[in-house]
Amino acid sequence: MSxxxxxxxxxxxxxxxxxxxxxxxxxxxxxxxxxxxxARALGIELVELPRWNCCGTVFSLAADDLIHHVASIRNxxxxxxxxxxxxxxxxxxxxxxCSMCYNTMKRANLRVRQNAEDIKKIxxxxxxxxxxxxxxxxxxxxxxxxxxxxxxxxxAVKKDLAGLKVAPYYGCMILRPKxxxxxxxxxxxxxxxxxxxLGTDVVVTPYNKVCCGSYQTVxxxxxxxxLAYDILGHARxxxxxxxxxxxxxxxxxxxxxxxxxxxKHPDFEHMPVFYITQLMALAFGVDQGVLRFxxxxxxxxxxxxxxxxxxx
Amino acid sequence: xxxIKNPVMDIIAEANRSATSGIDAKDIKDWITIxxxxxxYKVPADLTIxxxxxxxxxxxxxxxxxxxxxxxxxxxxxxxxxEYKLQTGMACGTRAEDGMHLAQIPFTPAEKASYDLTKxxxxxxxxxxxxxxxxxCVSCNTCTKACPQDLEVMDYVQAALRGDFELLAxxxxxxxxxxxCALRCPSEIVQYHVAQLGRRxxxxxxxxxxxxLKKRVEEIEKGRYAKALDTVIAFSNDELRKxxxxxxxxxxx
Numbered sequence: 001m002s003x004x005x006x007x008x009x010x011x012x013x014x015x016x017x018x019x020x021x022x023x024x025x026x027x028x029x030x031x032x033x034x035x036x037x038x039a040r041a042l043g044i045e046l047v048e049l050p051r052w053n054c055c056g057t058v059f060s061l062a063a064d065d066l067i068h069h070v071a072s073i074r075n076x077x078x079x080x081x082x083x084x085x086x087x088x089x090x091x092x093x094x095x096x097x098c099s100m101c102y103n104t105m106k107r108a109n110l111r112v113r114q115n116a117e118d119i120k121k122i123x124x125x126x127x128x129x130x131x132x133x134x135x136x137x138x139x140x141x142x143x144x145x146x147x148x149x150x151x152x153x154x155x156a157v158k159k160d161l162a163g164l165k166v167a168p169y170y171g172c173m174i175l176r177p178k179x180x181x182x183x184x185x186x187x188x189x190x191x192x193x194x195x196x197x198l199g200t201d202v203v204v205t206p207y208n209k210v211c212c213g214s215y216q217t218v219x220x221x222x223x224x225x226x227l228a229y230d231i232l233g234h235a236r237x238x239x240x241x242x243x244x245x246x247x248x249x250x251x252x253x254x255x256x257x258x259x260x261x262x263x264k265h266p267d268f269e270h271m272p273v274f275y276i277t278q279l280m281a282l283a284f285g286v287d288q289g290v291l292r293f294x295x296x297x298x299x300x301x302x303x304x305x306x307x308x309x310x311x312x
Numbered sequence: 313x314x315x316i317k318n319p320v321m322d323i324i325a326e327a328n329r330s331a332t333s334g335i336d337a338k339d340i341k342d343w344i345t346i347x348x349x350x351x352x353y354k355v356p357a358d359l360t361i362x363x364x365x366x367x368x369x370x371x372x373x374x375x376x377x378x379x380x381x382x383x384x385x386x387x388x389x390x391x392x393x394x395e396y397k398l399q400t401g402m403a404c405g406t407r408a409e410d411g412m413h414l415a416q417i418p419f420t421p422a423e424k425a426s427y428d429l430t431k432x433x434x435x436x437x438x439x440x441x442x443x444x445x446x447x448x449c450v451s452c453n454t455c456t457k458a459c460p461q462d463l464e465v466m467d468y469v470q471a472a473l474r475g476d477f478e479l480l481a482x483x484x485x486x487x488x489x490x491x492x493c494a495l496r497c498p499s500e501i502v503q504y505h506v507a508q509l510g511r512r513x514x515x516x517x518x519x520x521x522x523x524x525l526k527k528r529v530e531e532i533e534k535g536r537y538a539k540a541l542d543t544v545i546a547f548s549n550d551e552l553r554k555x556x557x558x559x560x561x562x563x564x565x
């Protein structure tokens with residue numbers, strides 16, 4: 001991005017602290033590149049936290065296991081620093097893209113905000129850092145879209161995705177537990193709202209929040225392939241041509257595990273799995289280099305060509 | 313034979329001479345009491361931990377090296393009088409203080425992976441394959457607190473986790489491999505070995521072979537330096553020493 005454009009953002013755009021997480025820097029670079037570009041098209045500059053660390057990966061449920069919340073809270077201190085250093089201006093929201101990072105940090109934040117003793121202990125342990133004041137709000141990118149309004153998303157569309165039949169898939173991490181949910185945990189609509197703004201035909205299936213198998217994928221591929229078969233099969237039966245999600249782990253289980261699904265079920269028809277931001281970038285008409293379909297397992301190119309949605 | 317002066321060797325010899333050798337105890341005015349592994353010793357004030365322990369009678373054969381704060385061999389752990397915190401540092405570069413509790417930490421016997429760089433991809437997965445403990449980092453920052461070089465150790469471990477080889481290489485560049493980070497890490501990560509693998513990968517894949525190195529290797533292979541090398545090999549010991557001492561040395565920075 002040029003300096004001139006950077007300057008323009010400081011005048012007119014929204015600059016917001018952004019936490020990428022390890023997966024978006026390794027196996028889900030397509031999620032990050034498409035999200036950053038899509039956000040820019042909406043006048044939002046996702047400003048990466050300086051010196052961020054792993055989110056903590058999984059929210060620890062043990063009552064006395066404070067050490068596993070240190071990673072999350074340290075990142076929230078970086079947001080305080082960004083405000084003080086002028087990287088952002090009075091912005092206490094921190095945006096995440098990965099659902100798992102969102103869930104871990106959201107819950108760690110809730111826990112320490114509700115428990116003064118926790119926050120004191122963690123601050124004491126991190127005595128080299130400034131104290132966490134408890135004022136940062138962890139939000140998911142989809143919540144940010146809701147906050148700026150789906151009307152704005154719709155107005156940014158240059159080439160609507162009419163005819164593309166997409167089933168939103170939520171997974172668990174942005175819906176559960178209830179206090180960390182970004183939407184109605186039983187009947188979520190936010191992904192559908194974004195997809196509708198982009199012009200796609202939204203296909204709602206009852207499997208849109210059934211667990212993808214999560215980390216079982218490491219030692220029980222078959223169990224996860226079974227879940228993927230059900231989730232994708234129901235989407236296909238409901239008329240969907242593709243899935244849209246925001247979780248790199250769900251995406252991996254639904255996308256990459258199609259290899260095992262196809263081995264088990266010879267009649268299985270592969271289905272592309274998109275990050276919602278890839279579809280946003282596509283509809284916003286930004287440079288298609290950011291789509292990075294090389295990191296998708298099932299190639300979405302034939303489907304997008306069928307709908308004449310690709311530049312070349 | 314003409315006396316040969318070599319300032320570098322003199323400096324090393326001087327540093328290795330005990331700070332108090334040749335001085336009579338009655339001429340030393342200021343004394344402190346230190347405790348070495350639970351036993352009290354009276355030693356002259358203003359010595360380093362290393363010199364104080366040697367004065368007390370310890371002889372280091374291993375666990376000591378350059379005595380200049382560069383090699384990382386004399387990593388040690390200590391506690392100051394009245395403090396609860398265990399501190400770490402290099403014995404050759406930390407001053408012994410009255411009431412200090414000292415111990416000898418000679419070496420961190422950490423597992424070091426064996427690998428062929430040319431057969432590995434340039435990706436974070438390599439670091440996790442050889443050092444899976446990296447993924448257990450809880451971001452407690454204990455490693456950074458332990459580092460006598462004041463490196464941001466946790467930051468480079470985090471960079472390793474997300475495959476940011478440039479940050480990993482630059483943040484860990486001044487590591488002296490003393491092992492204190494690994495001794496203190498609750499997640500049992502061997503930070504300095506991870507960093508070394510990271511720097512090697514960054515050097516091999518990230519930076520590529522520099523042009524001037526390629527050119528020099530070509531010159532060597534074409535035999536440009538063969539004659540000069542033959543001349544040096546033919547020198548007598550005395551001539552070789554004279555040439556070595558009289559060589560051009562880069563000026564002190």
